Amino acid sequence: MNINKHVAFEQGKLNCILAKKTRNMKSFYTLFAVFYLLSFSAQVKTKNTFDPNNAREGESVEYCHQHKKMASLMLDAAYQYQHMIDSLEEIQLSKKPIQKATVYKIPVVFHVLHNNGVENISDEQILNALDILNRDYRLLNQDANNVHAEFQGMPADIEIEFLLATKAPNGQCFKGITRTLSTLSYDGSDGGNQVDAIVAGNDVYNGNWPGNKYLNIFICGDIGGAAGYTSKPSGWSATQMTNGIWVLHDYVGSIGTSSVGTSRTLTHEVGHWLNLDHTWGPNNNPGNATSCSTDDNVQDTPNCIGVQACLMNSNTCSSDNAYWGFNIRDNVENYMDYSYCSKMFTQGQKTRMRTALQSNNTGRANVVSQANLSAVGAGAVPYLCKADFSSTRTTICAGDTLQFTDESYNLVNGWNWAFTGGTPATSTVQDPIVTYNTPGVYNVSLTATDGATSDSEVKNNFIRVLPAPANLPFWEGFETYASLNNLVNWEVINQENNNAFTIENTTGYSGNQCAKLVNFGQAASNVDELISSPIDLSVVPANGTVTLSFRYSYRKKLAADYEYLKVFITGNCGENWVQRKTLGGSQLSSVAVASAWKPATQADWATVHMTNITSNYFEQNFRVKFRFEGEGGNNFYLDDINLYNGSPSNTLVLGVKEDQNLSNISLFPNPVQNELSITYTANSASELTATIVDMAGKQVQAHCIKSNSGQNIIMMDIKELSAGKYTLLLFGSNGRTSLPFIKH
Numbered sequence: 001m002n003i004n005k006h007v008a009f010e011q012g013k014l015n016c017i018l019a020k021k022t023r024n025m026k027s028f029y030t031l032f033a034v035f036y037l038l039s040f041s042a043q044v045k046t047k048n049t050f051d052p053n054n055a056r057e058g059e060s061v062e063y064c065h066q067h068k069k070m071a072s073l074m075l076d077a078a079y080q081y082q083h084m085i086d087s088l089e090e091i092q093l094s095k096k097p098i099q100k101a102t103v104y105k106i107p108v109v110f111h112v113l114h115n116n117g118v119e120n121i122s123d124e125q126i127l128n129a130l131d132i133l134n135r136d137y138r139l140l141n142q143d144a145n146n147v148h149a150e151f152q153g154m155p156a157d158i159e160i161e162f163l164l165a166t167k168a169p170n171g172q173c174f175k176g177i178t179r180t181l182s183t184l185s186y187d188g189s190d191g192g193n194q195v196d197a198i199v200a201g202n203d204v205y206n207g208n209w210p211g212n213k214y215l216n217i218f219i220c221g222d223i224g225g226a227a228g229y230t231s232k233p234s235g236w237s238a239t240q241m242t243n244g245i246w247v248l249h250d251y252v253g254s255i256g257t258s259s260v261g262t263s264r265t266l267t268h269e270v271g272h273w274l275n276l277d278h279t280w281g282p283n284n285n286p287g288n289a290t291s292c293s294t295d296d297n298v299q300d301t302p303n304c305i306g307v308q309a310c311l312m313n314s315n316t317c318s319s320d321n322a323y324w325g326f327n328i329r330d331n332v333e334n335y336m337d338y339s340y341c342s343k344m345f346t347q348g349q350k351t352r353m354r355t356a357l358q359s360n361n362t363g364r365a366n367v368v369s370q371a372n373l374s375a376v377g378a379g380a381v382p383y384l385c386k387a388d389f390s391s392t393r394t395t396i397c398a399g400d401t402l403q404f405t406d407e408s409y410n411l412v413n414g415w416n417w418a419f420t421g422g423t424p425a426t427s428t429v430q431d432p433i434v435t436y437n438t439p440g441v442y443n444v445s446l447t448a449t450d451g452a453t454s455d456s457e458v459k460n461n462f463i464r465v466l467p468a469p470a471n472l473p474f475w476e477g478f479e480t481y482a483s484l485n486n487l488v489n490w491e492v493i494n495q496e497n498n499n500a501f502t503i504e505n506t507t508g509y510s511g512n513q514c515a516k517l518v519n520f521g522q523a524a525s526n527v528d529e530l531i532s533s534p535i536d537l538s539v540v541p542a543n544g545t546v547t548l549s550f551r552y553s554y555r556k557k558l559a560a561d562y563e564y565l566k567v568f569i570t571g572n573c574g575e576n577w578v579q580r581k582t583l584g585g586s587q588l589s590s591v592a593v594a595s596a597w598k599p600a601t602q603a604d605w606a607t608v609h610m611t612n613i614t615s616n617y618f619e620q621n622f623r624v625k626f627r628f629e630g631e632g633g634n635n636f637y638l639d640d641i642n643l644y645n646g647s648p649s650n651t652l653v654l655g656v657k658e659d660q661n662l663s664n665i666s667l668f669p670n671p672v673q674n675e676l677s678i679t680y681t682a683n684s685a686s687e688l689t690a691t692i693v694d695m696a697g698k699q700v701q702a703h704c705i706k707s708n709s710g711q712n713i714i715m716m717d718i719k720e721l722s723a724g725k726y727t728l729l730l731f732g733s734n735g736r737t738s739l740p741f742i743k744h
Helices: 003-038 066-073 077-094 123-137 142-146 191-201 265-273 289-293 347-356 370-375
Strands: 104-114 160-164 177-181 215-220 228-230 245-248 389-391 395-397 401-406 414-419 433-436 440-449 454-466 474-476 490-494 501-504 514-517 524-532 546-554 564-570 578-584 606-610 623-631 636-645 662-668 675-682 686-693 699-707 710-717 724-732 735-743
Touching: 104 123, 104 191, 104 370, 123 160, 123 265, 177 191, 191 215, 215 265, 228 265, 245 265, 389 440, 389 454, 401 440, 490 501, 501 524, 546 564, 578 606, 623 636, 662 724, 662 735, 675 724, 686 710, 699 710
Parallel strands: 104 160, 104 177, 104 215, 215 245, 395 454
Antiparallel strands: 228 245, 389 401, 401 433, 414 440, 440 454, 474 636, 490 524, 501 514, 514 636, 524 623, 546 606, 546 636, 564 578, 564 623, 662 675, 675 710, 686 699, 686 724, 724 735
C-alpha cells in the first residue's frame, strides 16, 4: 500500500470528523462556562519521587514530565476553561490549509540558572544544542536515512528553524543567553520559583521575557526529577515567561556535560511546546498496555504503548491495523518516544506543529511573526554591540597562568587586550593566555571591533594574585584586622550579595575578634564562603602528618533548622577543590536560640580537628575554604584556624622548632599586653637574635641574646607596640624559630 496516498485519503475523513466535533463543542462550551462559575482555582504541589516507568532504560531521571505538569495545571479551573477555548481554536485552525514553503522561525533565549557548578554550561554547548534543534527540525540529520524500512520516505522536514534572539525586552542587545547565579538551580520543586530567580537576577534584563515573544529555555541542575518538561500551547500562559521549557544541563546538546545519547531532549520538548503528545498518547507511562486505547491525535503515527529503549521490532498495538491496511510496527524512531534511536517526525506531526504556530490565542503566531522577529533581533545581520570576556579563574597564586576568553557579541573580528601586572601585558589574539607573577589586584581591558564598530570593556580589580604562601604553623585569629569588612588575607564569596563574612570585634575564643556571618534574619538558601590565602605545605615530608584545627560557635534558630558547615581543601591554589568535612543539622548544633546568637564564653565554642589532609595536598599553594550553607537559621562565628605538623592539639600551635640547638620553646602569655616571656632550653651556649616583626614583615624590635647551656628565659617589654598580630623570630646558628603572638 502507498502510505502517503492512504494518509491523504484519511486526512479527508478526519476533516469531516473535526467539523462534527466543532458543532458538538457549542453545547460543551455552555456547560463548561457553568462549571467554571461554580469552580475554584486549585494548586497542588507534590513531592517528586523517581518513577522508573517514566525513565529511559538505565537512566536515573524521568525523561519527560510533560503530562504530569499538564495534569497539575488541569486542577486549576481557570486553566481548564482556557484549555477548552484553546481546543476550539485548534479545531478551527486544523480545517485551514497549512502554508506551504513557509519556513517558520522561532526566536530562542537560553537562561542558564546555576550555582557556579557544572550546570553553568558553556556558550559552545548551548550553540551545539541550537544546531541540533535546527538539524532535526529541518531533516538535516543523516540518521533519518536509516529509519526502519516500513517508515522509509516518511521522515518530514518540519520547516521550522530556531534563531537566537539578540534583543532583550527592553531593547538591550545581548547574545541570546542569560546567566543567573542562584542555589535554586538545584531546587526544582517549583519551576515558577526558578523562573522568578532568573527574572530577578539574570545578567541581561531583570523582568519578564514574554512567552509570546521568546521561546524561553531554562537550563538548571535539577528540575524536579525530570530531564525536561514544558506545557502545551495555552492562552492561559501565553504572555508569561513560564510558557517555556525546563531542561537539565546534561541533556543540552551533545558536548560538554551532555552526550550524543541525551542530545535530543530539546527536540522532544519543543515537540510538546508545539502541541505534540507522546506517540502513545497524553500520559507519561510508556510500556503501559492500556496505552493502545489512547492516541496522540496524529493519524500517521502507529498506535503504540511506548518504549524505553531502542526496540526496533516493537509492535505493541493492533488497533491501528485497519488504518494502515497491515500490521505495522511501532514508530520507535520517533522523537516523541523515549527510545535512544529517535530520528524523525512524521508528516502528521509536522501539520500539527505548524498548525500550533498559527494560533493567535496561545501567542505562538506572534512568536513567529516578522514584526516580533525584528523586535527581538532574531535573524538580524550580526554586528558588534558589546565587548565582553571571562577568565578561567579570577583569584590565583603568583606564577599561575590564566586563559582569557572573548565573549563579545554578536560579531567580532579584532581584539586589543591590556593586562595590568600580567605577562604579556597586551595581546591581539582572541583568547590569550596570561601569567601573573606578582601579588596584587589588577585590571583587565578589552577593545573589540567588527571592522566598523568598536566597544571596550574594562573590569577593574578583576584578577587577584594572592600573597606569598604562609609558613607552618599557620594561625588565623582575626585579631589584626582593623576594618570589619576587609579581611585582607581572605577571599570572601557572597553569592546572593547579601550578608557576607565580616570581622566581629567584640567576641572571640582566643582574643577579641573572630570572623562572623550574620545568618539570622536572612532568607533561606544562602551560600557564603571564606577562603584562605596560600599556605606552604611542601615542607612536610610525604610520610608526615598535618592537622587543621578551628573553632566555631553556632546555634540554630528553630529546632528543625538544618544548616551546613563544609570544609574544602586544594593543593593547586583553588583550581580544584575537594570536600573534607561536613557538619550539618544537629551535628553542627543541637541547641536552638530564637534570638540572634552571639557567644558569651569559651564554653559556647566547639573545636574541630581535621587529620585527613593527605600527602596529595602537601603543596606550596595549599588553601582551605569554609562554606556555610544557610537556610534562615542563626549566626555563625569562626576563630583560631590553625594548621600545623603533627597530631591534634587543643591549644594553639604557634611555633616550629627549626633551630635544633633549642628545645622546649614556650611563649607566654598569649595574647599579651605589656611583657612577653620566652623560655627555652639550649643544648650548648650560643648567640641568637630575638626579633619582632609585624604583619607587613616590618621589624619593630630586635635584641641580641647570649644563651647559656640549659634553661633560658627572655623577657621583652612590648607595651609600646600597637595592638595587633606579630611574630617573634629567634635566629640562631642552627636555624630559625617563629612564634606568632597577639598584642592587646
